[in-house]
Amino acid sequence: xxxxxxxxxxxxxxxxxxxxxxxxxxxxxxxxxxxxxxxxxxxxxxxxxxxxxxxxxxxxxxxxxxxxxxxxxxxxxxxxxxxxxxxxxxxxxxxxxxxxxxxxxxxxxxxxxxxxxxxxxxxxxxxxxxxxxxxxxxxxxxxxxxxxxxxxxxxxx
Amino acid sequence: xxxxxxxxxxxxxxxxxxxxxxxxxxxxxxxxxxxxxxxxxxxxxxxxxxxxxxxxxxxxxxxxxxxxxxxxxxxxxxxxxxxxxxxxxxxxxxxxxxxxxxxxxxxxxxxxxxxxxxxxxxxxxxxxxxxxxxxxxxxxxxxxxxxxxxxxxxxxxxxxxxxxxxxxxxxxxxxxxxxxxxxxxxxxxxxxxxxxxxxxxxxxxxxxxxxxxxxxxxxxxxxxxxxxxxxxxxxxxxxxxxxxxxxxxxxxxxxxxxxxxxxxxxxxxxxxxxxxxxxxxxxxxxxxxxxxxxxxxxxxxxxxxxxxxxxxxxxxxxxxxxxxxxxxxxxxxxxxxxxxxxxxxxxxxxxxxxxxxxxxxxxxxxxxxxxxxxxxxxxxxxxxxxxxxxxxxxxxxxxxxxxxxx
Numbered sequence: 001x002x003x004x005x006x007x008x009x010x011x012x013x014x015x016x017x018x019x020x021x022x023x024x025x026x027x028x029x030x031x032x033x034x035x036x037x038x039x040x041x042x043x044x045x046x047x048x049x050x051x052x053x054x055x056x057x058x059x060x061x062x063x064x065x066x067x068x069x070x071x072x073x074x075x076x077x078x079x080x081x082x083x084x085x086x087x088x089x090x091x092x093x094x095x096x097x098x099x100x101x102x103x104x105x106x107x108x109x110x111x112x113x114x115x116x117x118x119x120x121x122x123x124x125x126x127x128x129x130x131x132x133x134x135x136x137x138x139x140x141x142x143x144x145x146x147x148x149x150x151x152x153x154x155x156x157x
Numbered sequence: 158x159x160x161x162x163x164x165x166x167x168x169x170x171x172x173x174x175x176x177x178x179x180x181x182x183x184x185x186x187x188x189x190x191x192x193x194x195x196x197x198x199x200x201x202x203x204x205x206x207x208x209x210x211x212x213x214x215x216x217x218x219x220x221x222x223x224x225x226x227x228x229x230x231x232x233x234x235x236x237x238x239x240x241x242x243x244x245x246x247x248x249x250x251x252x253x254x255x256x257x258x259x260x261x262x263x264x265x266x267x268x269x270x271x272x273x274x275x276x277x278x279x280x281x282x283x284x285x286x287x288x289x290x291x292x293x294x295x296x297x298x299x300x301x302x303x304x305x306x307x308x309x310x311x312x313x314x315x316x317x318x319x320x321x322x323x324x325x326x327x328x329x330x331x332x333x334x335x336x337x338x339x340x341x342x343x344x345x346x347x348x349x350x351x352x353x354x355x356x357x358x359x360x361x362x363x364x365x366x367x368x369x370x371x372x373x374x375x376x377x378x379x380x381x382x383x384x385x386x387x388x389x390x391x392x393x394x395x396x397x398x399x400x401x402x403x404x405x406x407x408x409x410x411x412x413x414x415x416x417x418x419x420x421x422x423x424x425x426x427x428x429x430x431x432x433x434x435x436x437x438x439x440x441x442x443x444x445x446x447x448x449x450x451x452x453x454x455x456x457x458x459x460x461x462x463x464x465x466x467x468x469x470x471x472x473x474x475x476x477x478x479x480x481x482x483x484x485x486x487x488x489x490x491x492x493x494x495x496x497x498x499x500x501x502x503x504x505x506x507x508x509x510x511x512x513x514x515x516x517x518x519x520x521x522x523x524x525x526x527x528x529x530x531x532x533x534x535x536x537x538x539x540x541x542x543x544x545x546x547x548x549x550x551x552x553x554x555x556x557x558x559x560x561x562x563x
Contacts (some may be wrong), residue, residue, distance in 0.1 A: 003559065006504070007501075007505075007560075012559075012560065012561070016496070016560075037515045038500055038517075039516060039517045039530040040531075041530070048326050063500075064499075065497075065498060065501045065560075066243075066500075066501070068498075075548070097462075
């Protein structure tokens with residue numbers, strides 16, 4: 001157990017001053033996520049243009065430092081990416097949180113990968129993994145619109 | 158038994174958590190178990206096990222006697238008039254579901270009102286919600302005041318000619334408010350309304366006297382009373398248990414079973430269908446003996462000193478905001494810290510071996526009312542000391558340091 005690994009400076013910074021904490025104007029996709037155990041809530045807004053490029057991504061919600069930082073970093077890194085790329089990065093991130101040691105995708109620069117890896121500290125805290133993954137699952141749901149609300153208790157990770 | 162030395166009666170405290178002594182402040186969630194209770198379960202299974210109430214062999218008779226002994230102990234502990242007013246359930250949740258379901262069947266119809274309070278745990282709301290869905294009843298909530306209390310007046314305000322039953326907690330698991338149950342019951346009875354009390358937090362921390370409280374139903378959670386999990390108790394006045402229908406059907410609860418029809422067993426069997434949590438019931442007798450040996454008066458005094466001390470040191474701690482300021486308060490210290498989410502607080506405290514709960518504590522209605530998503534909660538048991546609260550406070554200071562708060 002290592003608290004310093006969990007609460008790294010980047011996490012605390014993003015947790016305190018979340019980027020893209022707002023509602024995208026003219027968003028065309030959105031989804032809500034909820035963790036009924038702790039009450040964490042997130043609402044993700046996307047604006048995908050005609051070329052399926054993520055013109056804007058933002059979120060509203062409230063939660064712990066981990067969940068706010070995760071949503072903040074996620075929105076920061078994905079803005080401007082194409083839908084296909086977004087899916088690849090999301091999968092890569094979720095696999096990293098689940099089992100892998102690193103982020104493999106070539107779609108992110110090294111410093112961006114480092115940012116994402118800051119969230120890997122939750123692996124030592126099984127009860128907190130959902131805090132880090134809620135916004136990512138909610139993003140997937142927004143893109144696919146498969147479900148209106150993501151409930152973290154029905155998710156694997 | 159000296160209350161200041163009681164930790165050694167609980168084997169869990171022999172273990173380290175993240176290399177630290179365990180500071181257990183989550184007893185409102187579930188209490189730790191004294192050695193006598195753990196040993197009793199082992200002894201029963203290794204030396205005395207049998208199902209109860211059925212066979213006539215030696216072990217069955219002995220086990221049945223032990224099982225019924227606990228019923229009598231509970232009766233005495235809560236000063237119920239009759240041992241048959243004690244029904245064992247799988248938990249307080251089942252006890253409340255039993256009342257909602259059976260009372261609902263016989264006494265509630267569309268448009269009738271059930272009056273609860275904003276302090277209720279989900280387990281005293283969801284079972285009534287089922288009836289809202291199935292029967293079209295209405296659920297009203299008596300409102301808390303700014304101190305997080307439910308007053309007699311707030312109950313009175315919501316009583317209408319359609320109110321058919323009132324469900325109230327004895328002691329809030331979030332604000333710690335102790336409700337004026339006796340007065341609420343008197344008021345309700347003057348209008349012919351029965352009262353169900355959720356005693357999950359009341360039973361481990363208050364002296365109970367059913368005949369004095371005069372409530373109709375009282376639900377108890379045994380695992381919060383230093384007893385085993387999987388066991389709860391419903392106290393109900395005999396007249397209700399005789400009048401209401403059975404809750405579950407199965408073996409042990411019947412009188413006569415014919416192809417044409419069935420009669421039900423006498424009390425308390427009518428409400429105890431199937432093989433019960435036998436070992437837990439028998440071991441719970443040890444929990445009651447344990448509480449009696451210390452004495453509820455001493456426990457109440459000890460916990461009152463602790464709660465006052467806890468409030469005092471947390472109030473002095475900048476950025477800690479206590480939730481609720483009830484005049485009579487028991488066993489729980491819920492708080493928030495501006496700038497740190499309760500889950501982050503709980504994770505950081507855990508590193509120091511300080512176990513608290515973070516979240517909505519199954520009270521979303523209350524958290525909505527307070528306009529907070531979650532809170533941190535330190536809750537007390539007989540084994541806690543001022544030293545535990547000092548450790549809580551210093552770990553809170555560590556949180557503030559990590560999050561760079563003053």
